[in-house]
Every structure is written in structure tokens, then in C-alpha cells.
Amino acid sequence: MDPHLAAYLEYLRSQRKLAALTLKHYERDLALLLQAKGDLDWSALQEHHLRKAAAQMHARGLNPRSIARTLSAWRGCLRWLAQQGVCAAAPALRAPKAAKNLPKALPVDQTGWLLEQEGKPDDPLRAACDRAMFELLYSSGLRASELCGLDWQPAQGAADAPQYRSAGWIDMDEHMAHVTGKGNKMRAAPFGGKALQALQAWLTLRPQLARQDNSRDAHALFLNQRGKRISVRVLEWRIAQFGARAGLDSHLHPHMLRHSFASHMLQSSGDLRAVQEMLGHASIASTQVYTALDFQHLARVYDAAHPRAKRKTNEQEG
Template identity: 50%
Template sequence: MPAAGRPEVDDDIGRHLQHLRVERRLAERTLTLYADAFSRLRGFAEQSGVDLRQAQPHHVRRWAGQLHVHGLAPRSIALMLSAWRGLYRWLGRDGLVAANPVEGVRAPKAPKPLPKALSVDHAVALAEPASVDDPGSAALAARDRCMIELLYGCGLRVAELVGLDLRAGATAAGWIDADDASAHVFGKGSKRRSVPVGTHALAALRDWLAARAAIASPDEPALFVSQRGTRITDSQVRSRLKRRAVLAGLPTHVHPHMLRHSFASHLLQSSGDLRAVQELLGHANITTTQVYTQLDFGHLSKVYDAAHPRARKRG
């Protein structure tokens, strides 16, 4: 006769929920999630004929596997296991279980979502001066165009962009050599890398440098400055980019890292050279860059589905 349905088991769960409510003071939403997790645990134990206090790691692994088979997302399974782990840890303090059967049991890994990238047309539209410029300030419009050209044209991180100085120096975190058409930045781990700067970005840089003196504070070393004349911040870049995307009529929210993703995926689609894209992005490990091959395959799949006669749906 399965012991999981005995009153003391339900009492274990009830007392633990009371502990979480009164002593831990968990939010009602969290308590509801935990109660559901314990209900599922009780159900699994009853179906398996296992005394809840006698459950073993192999039981818990099988139950977690059943959650996965039934379509529960990895993050939801992780929450369930966390609730179960806490219950058994609490029972262990009272000597009601010899060991915690949930220790060492992990939820399946959640698939990493693909980074979102703009289409080529949308990326170009974002930097296009004629249809996008904010009429409020010609200088700020020139600055924003230049920032977008560097984020998309060079694949810079936003921290690398705001760290750029007007010129090279011992204290400079990064700079652009217009004569050499290259940007020199410090990436993650203080690793320096150099990337080519395209003709559109160089033209935007010249326009911005011509307008920069109108708003930059004297002796400010930063290449990009805010309206106050000091170095622009990450959040200000995000805000300006969001505004510019709205002005351009783009159908999606745009953030700086999306332009870096777009740079990588568009370059890979054109060249197929994964190693070169890795170097341009400054990734220490090529496996980090390989996510863009999935973006590339997605692009090819869309082309195939739209164009290949054998892929068209029959009416």
C-alpha cells in the first residue's frame, strides 16, 4: 500500500508550506508555485508506490524526466526541483529523512535562444539619414548615425563604443584610426582587437566630428558625448537607438547588441567564414560564434521555403 497518501505525508507538506509562509515570508505567487510542485511530487510518489520520506535520487530523476516528457519547460522543472530540494532539506533538519534525494538532480538544460538580428534592409534604414534624423538637433543626429554605423558596421559592443576616445593614448580605452580605416578597442577581459571601419562609418564619423565641437565640453576626451558635453553612457545609447528605431518605422525594439548580432549574422551569410567572424567579434572561443551559423541556416531555410518548388504548400 503506497505510503505517500498517509496523513503524515500531507502534514509534512502542509507544515513546510506554513514554514515558507510564516517564517520565510514567501510571496503568495511563490507559495502557489511551491504548492503545485509539492502536489506533483505527492502524485508521482503515489503512482510509484513510494513513501515520500523514502524517495531515492533515481525516483526523483525519473519524475523529473516525466515532467520533461509531458512538455514542462526546463526552467519550470528547475523550479519544481528547487521546491522539492527545499522540502527534503527541511525534513532532514528534523531527522525525518536520512538524505536529500533531490541533491545532485538537475533539470534539463534550456536551449539558448538565438540572438535577434535585423534584416539588412532594416539595419540600413536605421542608419539612413534622410528618413530618420530627429529634427531637434543636427549634431545629435550626426552623432547617432555615427554610433549606429560603428555598432552595425564594426560589430562593437556598446561598452566598447562609449569607451572610444578622440585619439590614441596611454589612457584611451579605444579609438578610431581614420587614416587606416580601423577601430581599436578593448573587449571583454581587456583584450585588444582591431576591426575594419567601412566607408559609410568613416563618412558618418567625419560628419560627427564636424558637429561634435558644438556640444562637447572643453578637454573632453570621449569621441561620443551627450547633450551635457560629457562621455555618453550605455543607457543613453540604448535610449537614442530605441528612439531612432521608432523614427525609422522599424517593427521591433532595437538595442545596441542587436546591431552586433546583425553585423555577425549578415557577415557570416555573405562570407561563410566563421573564424573571421570570431576574430572580428573578439570571441575567445569559436563555440560562442557558432550560434550565428544557426541564424545563417534559419535564413537559408526561409529562402528555401519561399523559393523552392518542392517546399511550397499544396493547396
Template identity: 50%
Template sequence: MNLSDTGRGLIERYLEHARTERRLAARTLTLYSLDLDKLAQFAAQAGVALAAVQPHHVRGWVARMHGADRSGRGIALILSGWRGFYRWLGREGLVTVNPVQDVRAPRQARPLPKALGVDEAVQLAEHVAEEDGSWLEARDAAMVELLYGSGLRVGELVGLDVAETDAAQRAGRGWIDLQADEVQVLGKGGKRRAVPLGGKAVAALHHWLTVRGQVAGMGDAAAALFIGRRGTRLTPQSVWQRLKRRSQLAGLATPVHPHMLRHSFASHVLQSSSDLRAVQELLGHAHIGTTQVYTRLDFQHLAKAYDAAHPRARRR
């Protein structure tokens, strides 16, 4: 029996195990099969049996895939499939060491978050999407001002109550405090933080609260700051839909989603203050490294300003 026959037999046995014991979906099994076929091809080219593959073989194959412009994420998924295969071989007593265990895919460059320019953010906030002055316009305007003015996550936004109550404390919800001009937010990991409310946000919230009673519901929704047409607490999906509609009506080139406004808040505060620690606290990031991505956005902003303004930067 040659190397390829032996390798194919092991792969078929593993895929049958994955299908019957792990109950993986057909699509997942197809992807595993393709990735393991690639492993068998690499092993055959190297003249080594699958059960004899060593870590240096795997690292070499990773380098080949990376050199062929395979993305870091794609390689990571392939390695995950290979790792599971060798884990199974180990349980079957066919290998003593998993050669893929400590091999990692090349790190992928972290994409920059998408943020609006200052003019675009203002255009979105000041656009009147509902010309009839309905409660919907008042609600949506307040949502935009909170997302952009305080950098909230969409989950934090929809979890806000009108005021601090024992029920809000017990349920782990946030609330607005218009007397202190701040919003009390319950963020990731159950961590609370206080974020200032800008003047525009305070005005928008006051206006929304004057018309909110038209649709206020019962039970949990009675305390919810943002509610929908049926009087229930607004969902993240509804916020996404309303922001997309508002950005289109405002004439923005890119549909806006809630996290884009959070990115815009962080980028614009950093551009004005250069205070990375303050931005970290306002966003509720546990680690400064998470916030540092906005320094790249800030540099990108400066580079564009330089290209547009400096006489020696202009290209012919």
C-alpha cells in the same frame, strides 16, 4: 518523530542560519524555503530521511522535474539551494557527503541571438530621426554605423576616443583611426583588436566630428568620441535609449538595442562570406564556439529563403 517533522526541523534551522549568519534577503529566503519544501516532499515520497539522501535520489528528482517541463535554469536554481542546504548539513556533522554536489541540471537549449534583417538594418541606419540636422542626428547616425558596421559592444563604443593618445593607452581606451579606416577597440579581458570601418561609417564619423565641437566637454570628455548634451562621455544607458527611439521612429517592429546590431553585423557578414574565423576575429571572441551560434542564424536565414522560394517547400 516522523520523517517530515525531522526534515522540517532541519530546514527551519538552515533557514534561520541563512537569515542570521548569511543575512540573505527575505525574498531569497522565501525561494529557498519553497525549494527545500520540494526536496522534503521528494524525500518523503521516497521514504528516505533528508540526511540519508543519495546522489541517485537527486538525479531521479531532477529527471521528474525535467519531465514536468521545468526549465533547465529553474532546476539549476533549485539544485543550488539544495546544494547549500547539504553543505550546511556537512558543517553540522549531519552528513558526510553532499548528494547534490555533482548533480547538474539538464542543459538548456541556447536561444538564438536576435538580429535584424539586412533591409531593417539599412532602414535604421539611413533613417533621419532628427529632421533639423542637429548634432544629435549626426552623433546617433555615427553610433549606428559603428555598431552595425563594425560589430562593437556598447561598452567598446562609449569607451572610444577621437584619436590615439598616451592618455587613451594608459586608461585602456580605444580610438578611431580615420586615416587607416579602422577602429582600435579594447575588448573583454583587455584584449585589443583592429576592426575595419566601412565607407558609410567613415562618412558618418567625419560628419559627426565636424559638429562635435558644439557640445565637446572638458577633461576626459574632451577626448571622448561620443558625448552627451552636457558635454560628458556618453553612457551605455544613453545609447540604449537613443537606439530604441531611433528604431521606433524608423518604423521597425522591434525596439533595437546595441547588442542586436552586433548580432546583425555578425550574421550578415557570415551570410555573405561564410568565414567563421574572420567573424570571430572581428567580434573579438576568445573561443570559436561563441561565434558558432551565428551559423544557426545563417541556417535559419537560408531555411526562410528556401521556404519562400522553393516550389516544393510551400505549404498549402
């Protein structure tokens, strides 16, 4: 990689403390910036070169949201390079407007029905693990990466070992999941009785898969059949299979349960700030999207219940 871009990535890692997954996204976006620069020196890079690269991304079918994220990464990098004296002032690149798609959330009754469905009947270990994961996702509104990073309470002295760093842990007594979210910010997410029951059932079976060493995998809360920590990809695959077996019309993914949690909490409490805290959003603007879902829910209730909202039947019209 270009040494200037490598230095910027190191700055993001060491100074900004960005998570490893976020750094991977930056690395991919900066590789595109390097392609846009081509054989030019950094000092010769102009706004029209970057606009041409953005137009090419659009022509390849990249959606506006992805292009906007890439341009944002470019702007941040070029600002930093300008501060280092490598290039001129960063150009003011405007991102294409992205359609505001509302997050997909399940209705309350459908969510409850779904989580009561039987797991994989021929594999009780996996079924118990899946139920605990899915209940916890919905009960606490966790991100997939936060759930997969959870540890069960480590063995005595394990937390002091230099190779052991917990990204999060579960507190069964306090009914809390302590997780590391975006920006390496820790938060405590409460979970309810259904999730507690599912976790207790899983923890009675977990020793059959757990490793007897002091590795990170040995302390993972959720394990695969080989005793390793469940990955985000495996979680996504399992929950999609679960939704398909249950006959769900739409594709089920972990974030759908997070969206459902947020929407249902907002419908019940109306407390936007509390939902923001539970979701771990840095800005309340990220949480406000769920108010649109709440208004949609209220509109449906109104249309179904208010006598002046009901459409006339054919007999009444005649």
C-alpha cells in the same frame, strides 16, 4: 562585505584583471551567496544550503540563464575559498538548463533601410552623433561598452598623462576601431564607407560639444549634450527611440545591430573564424550560434525559391 568575499573580489580585480562591470556582477552574485550562507560558518556550508538558495531564486522567477551565471560565480568563489583553507571542497552545483534563444538579428534590407532613416530633426548635433554611433555598431559589430569607451585621437601628450588611459580609439586613416573587449583584450575592428562618412560628419560638429581640457571626457569620441562621454544607458535609450520613430516592430537595442553584423557577415562570407575575430569572442562556440541564424536564412530562401518547396495554392489543390 564578508572579508573572505572581499579578498576574492580583490583577487579577481588584481590577478584575473576582470573589468569593472564584470566585477559588479560578481559582487551582486556573491551577495546572494552570503545570503545563502546566513549565520553558518564557511566550513559548515553544504551543497543542500546552496541548492535551497537556487530553488528560491527559481521560485522568485529568475530565469535559468541568470541562475546559471550566479551558480557559476559561486563555484568559482568556493573553489578559491577552499584553496585558501576557508571551507571544504566546492560542491558540484548543477545549473538549470536554459532555453537556447537565438539572438535577434534584422534582415539585411531592413537594416539598410533603418540606418537611412532620419535622426532627431530638431537636434542636428544629436542626429549626427546617433547616426555615427549606429553606423559604427553595425559596421564593426562592436559591443555597446566598446563603442562608448572609444576616444577620438587624444591631444599631443595627453596619452602620456597618468590620469589618461584609453579603452579604445578610432583610426580614420586605416578605417579601424581599436577597442578593449571582454577580459581586457584589445582588438582592431574594421569599419566601412557608410560608417566613415557618418563619423566624418559627426567629427565636424563634435568640437561644438567637446571640453577644452585633458579629462577623459574631453577625448571621448561620442558626447552627450553636456560634453560628457556617452554612457551605455544613454546609447540604449537613444537607439530604442530611433527604432520606435522609424516604426520598427521590435525593440531596437545596440546588441541587435551587433547580432545583425555577425549574421550578415556569416551569410556573405561563411568564414566563422573571421567573424569570431571581428566579434572578439574568446571561444568559437560563442560565434557558432550565428550559424543557426544562417541556416534559418537559407531555409527561408529555399522555401521562397525552390519549386518543390512551394506549397500548392487552393486552385492547384482543387
